[in-house]
Amino acid sequence: MNRHRTTIKDVAEAAGVGVATVSRVLSGGSASPETRERVLNVAAQLDYRPSALGRNLRQRRSGGIGLLLPDITDTFYGRLADGVLTCARSAGEPVILGATGDDPEREAELIGTLLEQGVDRVIAVPSGDGDGWAPTLRAGLTTVFAHRLSPGHADIPAVLADDRAGIRTAVDYLTGLGHRRIAYLGGPGQEQRLSFFRQALGPLVDEELVVVARGSRDSAYAAAAGLFQHRPDLTAVLAGGNLLGEAAVLAARELDLRIPRDLSLIMFDDVPWAELCSPPLTVIVQPAQDIGYRAAELVLRGGTRRPRGVLLPTELIVRGSCAARGTSRSPR
Amino acid sequence: MNRHRTTIKDVAEAAGVGVATVSRVLSGGSASPETRERVLNVAAQLDYRPSALGRNLRQRRSGGIGLLLPDITDTFYGRLADGVLTCARSAGEPVILGATGDDPEREAELIGTLLEQGVDRVIAVPSGDGDGWAPTLRAGLTTVFAHRLSPGHADIPAVLADDRAGIRTAVDYLTGLGHRRIAYLGGPGQEQRLSFFRQALGPLVDEELVVVARGSRDSAYAAAAGLFQHRPDLTAVLAGGNLLGEAAVLAARELDLRIPRDLSLIMFDDVPWAELCSPPLTVIVQPAQDIGYRAAELVLRGGTRRPRGVLLPTELIVRGSCAARGTSRSPR
DNA sequence: CCCGATATTGGATACGTTTTCATGCATCTC
């Protein structure tokens, strides 16, 4: 028995050529048709697979692309990851996954691991205020942001959903239904969205109705419950993510607020259960999978600095969680 | 400016020692206290990070652990992945993620990529009948199965939820409520569960009420709808996964079957929306995250062949999706 | 005080690949 992965040297020997020639043939370099065929045959027969280890060391970079997400448990990020995987697979590139928990420190740590591994391409949903990214970029790795962009780094290509339009149509829809006191329930890293919200709401904006939770479910629930208790006069809420939406539904139920009679709800991100909920939730669809796929495309193209980013359309799907305000809220 | 990652050689030079010594110090070998400190200082000052590329090539294996899941979009697998990530992070090991789509061919392809990368440790939810795993194991990589085991490979350690007990309590609960015609709605790779189901049901088993869907949502829905239409006499259904449960709820709603009045439903796997559903779903909890974490532990320990596997407890959470059968089903 | 044992150290090698460079050969140009 042979405890020995077949190497390029074996192939060269068996084919009666030099290793350089084998390497060239296998990576599409120039070679005479006859030698090419011979090498290819021998390689196939020996079931030779070039070792990424050797190649990586030589080129001082491991192939593969790093994927940094706040929370792989969140279906939105799950779908985003799926998009990345799909694209990466078609390029034969492995994907290294890391969960940042929206914590810049953990994010930095993960980036460190990636660099150590020689990964030089990264797709990330940046957490924190983005200070941590400066050294990373200086280290020379191709970065694409997804879903969010980092305040300080407008120069990095980003793939985003058109939140501005999404929020605008959602807010218009709600005001059209007569709502005036509309709350926004946000998560970490949504400064962008907050400003869009304020912008869309115009003079109606009430800063007390804009709350942000940290990443966890508990935090989201606490924020929602606190909001509903503190301001019983609000009539509609826009939840900036499926976790927040979930929390809002839960909190509303707990406080005996009926949706949509007492409270209208629009949630960012269409998830399967939005339809199963009662009432079915009106949502702003974000093309999570596409975001991931496009980001992967961008990061794979890499070299060309051209594409400053991509903006993907959002869509409002009206289901049953919003009602006209005429139906007055039941007194406590 | 210096376009040059600092290498072990730089450190050695700056510390006035040989590279071998630096390597030893950094990997915990023996060295005199004074040199150790000096090297450590210099390394810290130069911000030296050993390149995984060089190390990997030298040891002919890349660190890192491969994670092969059917579908990262499925929250269950999302949570499982989260468990793996948590454990891997504490060990400083990167995780390479691949989505098999429950397709043995894609699975084999992904394994190929992993081998090429020098990955020698893999956690997988095996798809297909497991034939594809024979060559993989011969290639000498440490494998741990999670969530399912592969029919042909009882020798590979596996981390499983105690499906047998879970199904038994669920079935007992349903029969206790008076149900006699109980269906099982399964997904791919659930032969094990099917036999547990038959076993738990005993003489009541009706093969026509046992259907399996492929992995996709559409397939799940089709299977559920087909089952409900074809056998309107069934009174309870056990869904073998949250995707199947979702499909069951959807199909029931579409066919105007009220849960739980017309149809009792128990779903495998507790997901956040189970509580938001109306009625809230009675579920069998599987510790998805733990499964991942334990699997990672096992694969990291690696060498010791000792642990044949782990069986984690399941739990029945009773909510509102099951009713006693006395309430006769409304005539069509 | 000397010898053997032990601890510490650095030089050299190998890991498998890509890429540079020089060589040989054939074809082309004037």
Next chain:
DNA sequence: GAGATGCATGAAAACGTATCCAATATCGGG
């Protein structure tokens, strides 16, 4: 026909690390 040009090819040099091995220094016992 001689020089120039191009192509296919293989030898060799990296890439950054871990480890083998020999050499040196330190120590204890006799």
